[in-house]
Amino acid sequence: MAKIKYHMLVCGGTGCHASKSEEILRNFQDLIKMKGLETEVQVIKTGCFGFCEKGPIVKMMPDNTFYTQVKPEDCAEILEEHIIKGRRVNRLLYQDPVTKEYKSDSKHMGFYKKQIRIALRNCGFINPENIDEYIARDGYQALGKVLTGLTPEATIEILKKSGLRGRGGGGFPTGLKWEITRAVKAGQKYVVCNADEGDPGAFMDRSVLEGDPHTVLEAMAINGYCTGADKGVIYIRAEYPLAVERLKIAMKQAREYGLLGNDILGTGFNFDIEIRYGAGAFVCGEETALIHSMEGLRGEPTVKPPFPSESGFLGKPTNVNNVETYANIPAIILKGADWFASIGTAKSKGTKVFALAGKINNVGLIEVPMGITLREVIFEIGGGIKNDRKFKAVQTGGPSGGMLTEKDLDTPIDYDNLIAAGSMMGSGGMIVMDEDDCMVGMAKFYLEFTVEESCGKCSPCRIGNKRLFELLEKVTQGHAVMEDLDKLRNLSHVIKDTSLCGLGQTSPNPVLSSMDNFYHEYLEHVNDKKCRAGNCKSLMQYVINAENCIGCTLCARNCPVDAIVGERKQAHVIDQDKCIKCGACMEKCKFNAIFIK
Amino acid sequence: MEKIRSLADLKKMQESLRAQIDLREQSNDPDKRIQVKVAMATCGIASGAKEVMEVFIDEFTKRNIDAVVTQTGCMGYCYAEPTVEITKPGNEPITFGYVDVKKAIKIIDKYVLNNELVDGIIPVNYETIDNK
Numbered sequence: 001m002a003k004i005k006y007h008m009l010v011c012g013g014t015g016c017h018a019s020k021s022e023e024i025l026r027n028f029q030d031l032i033k034m035k036g037l038e039t040e041v042q043v044i045k046t047g048c049f050g051f052c053e054k055g056p057i058v059k060m061m062p063d064n065t066f067y068t069q070v071k072p073e074d075c076a077e078i079l080e081e082h083i084i085k086g087r088r089v090n091r092l093l094y095q096d097p098v099t100k101e102y103k104s105d106s107k108h109m110g111f112y113k114k115q116i117r118i119a120l121r122n123c124g125f126i127n128p129e130n131i132d133e134y135i136a137r138d139g140y141q142a143l144g145k146v147l148t149g150l151t152p153e154a155t156i157e158i159l160k161k162s163g164l165r166g167r168g169g170g171g172f173p174t175g176l177k178w179e180i181t182r183a184v185k186a187g188q189k190y191v192v193c194n195a196d197e198g199d200p201g202a203f204m205d206r207s208v209l210e211g212d213p214h215t216v217l218e219a220m221a222i223n224g225y226c227t228g229a230d231k232g233v234i235y236i237r238a239e240y241p242l243a244v245e246r247l248k249i250a251m252k253q254a255r256e257y258g259l260l261g262n263d264i265l266g267t268g269f270n271f272d273i274e275i276r277y278g279a280g281a282f283v284c285g286e287e288t289a290l291i292h293s294m295e296g297l298r299g300e301p302t303v304k305p306p307f308p309s310e311s312g313f314l315g316k317p318t319n320v321n322n323v324e325t326y327a328n329i330p331a332i333i334l335k336g337a338d339w340f341a342s343i344g345t346a347k348s349k350g351t352k353v354f355a356l357a358g359k360i361n362n363v364g365l366i367e368v369p370m371g372i373t374l375r376e377v378i379f380e381i382g383g384g385i386k387n388d389r390k391f392k393a394v395q396t397g398g399p400s401g402g403m404l405t406e407k408d409l410d411t412p413i414d415y416d417n418l419i420a421a422g423s424m425m426g427s428g429g430m431i432v433m434d435e436d437d438c439m440v441g442m443a444k445f446y447l448e449f450t451v452e453e454s455c456g457k458c459s460p461c462r463i464g465n466k467r468l469f470e471l472l473e474k475v476t477q478g479h480a481v482m483e484d485l486d487k488l489r490n491l492s493h494v495i496k497d498t499s500l501c502g503l504g505q506t507s508p509n510p511v512l513s514s515m516d517n518f519y520h521e522y523l524e525h526v527n528d529k530k531c532r533a534g535n536c537k538s539l540m541q542y543v544i545n546a547e548n549c550i551g552c553t554l555c556a557r558n559c560p561v562d563a564i565v566g567e568r569k570q571a572h573v574i575d576q577d578k579c580i581k582c583g584a585c586m587e588k589c590k591f592n593a594i595f596i597k
Numbered sequence: 598m599e600k601i602r603s604l605a606d607l608k609k610m611q612e613s614l615r616a617q618i619d620l621r622e623q624s625n626d627p628d629k630r631i632q633v634k635v636a637m638a639t640c641g642i643a644s645g646a647k648e649v650m651e652v653f654i655d656e657f658t659k660r661n662i663d664a665v666v667t668q669t670g671c672m673g674y675c676y677a678e679p680t681v682e683i684t685k686p687g688n689e690p691i692t693f694g695y696v697d698v699k700k701a702i703k704i705i706d707k708y709v710l711n712n713e714l715v716d717g718i719i720p721v722n723y724e725t726i727d728n729k
Contacts, residue, residue: 211670
């Protein structure tokens with residue numbers, strides 16, 4: 001076996017890097033070499049530990065000692081004391097801010113509580129194509145518990161008490177939804193799993209289905225038992241082939257074990273599930289449109305009421321829940337409502353999965369308790385902004401949400417706070433923007449998406465969003481006048497107030513929220529014909545600084561449209577009429593002679 | 598496959614499966630039984646997790662290393678795909694990011710065989726509900 005006895009993990013994340021982790025790493029390496037310990041101790045640079053406020057972090061293995069705020073000059077002491085003498089350097093351990101106790105082991109430290117995996121509890125842990133691994137991790141125990149020991153009413157009561165709210169975006173209390181569907185009398189009822197994840201940048205539902213499909217099947221069966229349905233339908237977009245395949249494998253295995261089908265666990269309860277495919281339309285995430293699409297009709301929403309719980313799929317009472325909502329349910333049944341309700345804020349319980357994307361270092365999937373702040377999510381878990389740029393805004397709630405800025409960084413995240421801040425929870429996409437992003441451009445980007453995805457049934461959404469988009473285009477091209485900004489705002493409100501479904505009612509949100517938070521950028525586009533982020537191509541010009549240009553002709557030779565003219569060894573000029581603003585010249589210039597005006 | 602006919606049956610089955618997995622974790626031959634989990638959600642596969650998993654299986658067979666290679670879902674570290682978690686008996690699981698074919702072989706040479714770590718380790722920074 002190996003000779004290496006100690007591993008020292010030095011954090012190489014951006015935060016720790018900024019506080020000299022590189023120097024710490026080098027110091028350790030030098031000291032180890034000096035003492036001839038290369039064969040026993042190994043120093044390794046790791047990714048971010050997510051505890052940047054106490055960085056730089058050094059973790060010792062195998063004893064799991066966690067040193068915080070290490071300085072380059074501490075290296076000798078750590079090596080001498082910890083490695084050679086086997087004693088911990090207490091002053092560098094993490095001190096609990098409340099109890100003042102020193103914690104040696106990272107597992108007992110508060111910051112590890114920043115991420116709690118409930119919905120993702122099995123994701124990345126079990127083999128999703130093997131039901132046995134799910135069963136070994138308490139799989140189908142919740143279904144068993146409900147079927148043998150709890151009435152539907154009692155189960156619904158647990159959910160109501162737990163405070164679980166719909167994770168698809170709306171945040172409707174799940175227990176209440178089940179109760180309403182249960183109360184409707186009908187021969188046939190359906191439960192539906194909404195796996196039509198349409199927000200750009202959100203992929204948590206896909207990850208749950210790909211990593212832990214059985215948890216959704218189990219929760220749907222529990223839903224069926226509670227609402228009185230014996231049929232479940234999973235509506236999933238066809239663009240998720242791997243999730244579909246894993247669901248199919250899971251359904252087959254569950255049927256073979258008798259966990260789906262007739263007389264489940266000998267209790268006389270029958271339940272089976274089928275899959276319906278969506279063609280990937282954003283509007284089909286809306287309950288009524290989803291149900292029409294499942295029926296083979298056009299994916300268009302209809303007016304509520306009647307709600308799906310009264311008249312849904314094929315005219316029968318139907319209970320629609322989102323994938324992530326389902327993924328929480330078995331854990332709640334097994335661990336109890338009080339446990340779940342102990343996590344989160346007053347009105348938003350439990351955890352939420354967020355998909356971090358955009359200009360952030362650790363792009364990925366995180367599950368955090370409700371009530372965490374944006375600052376913790378972006379700067380600690382997400383590892384901060386890419387390339388050390390400055391944070392500008394974060395879009396939550398996808399195209400239906402809004403932009404949160406610097407002033408919202410310390411707001412606890414939950415359903416109600418996000419709405420109060422002018423955004424929404426949505427399905428949990430978080431797109432982080434830095435100073436290089438133009439806010440008008442971002443609003444235009446989202447609107448382009450909604451224009452594309454509008455089903456066209458109601459005119460405010462179909463025509464209004466198109467006009468809104470054209471107005472934004474005018475702004476980004478520098479043709480807009482002040483009057484257009486008022487038009488933008490008015491039209492946005494009209495669309496919000498008069499659209500038929502959630503898509504239209506929320507589509508102007510990115511426009512309104514960017515106008516609220518970054519009105520000065522709109523003004524700059526209109527009055528100064530300037531885009532401070534340098535994103536709006538129509539508003540920028542590549543210009544050659546004649547003083548720096550030596551006339552090497554490199555730019556002219558690389559220009560794809562021959563827009564650069566000039567004699568050899570003389571300063572060149574860019575013909576602005578021909579220039580397509582591709583930036584190739586600036587990239588090639590070795591003399592920094594080309595700049596953006 | 599035998600149907601599970603009651604909750605008692607399910608519990609019994611869970612016990613035996615748990616024992617199986619425990620056995621896998623605390624094998625009598627601690628130097629040899631190694632668990633390798635490859636994150637194989639769409640993100641992982643798109644960045645080459647399938648090839649990486651094959652390399653692990655092939656190399657383990659070729660070198661006669663007794664290890665279990667399984668696939669799993671998304672671990673959440675999309676920026677560092679493909680990701681691989683390796684649990685050596687008696688050790689905490691270690692997650693490696695940015696594992697391509699070359700890195701996979703390096704991990705086998707260094708970590709699996711010699712207990713030396715390689716760059717690209719992702720510290721685990723979440724709590725599971727098990728320890729709640």
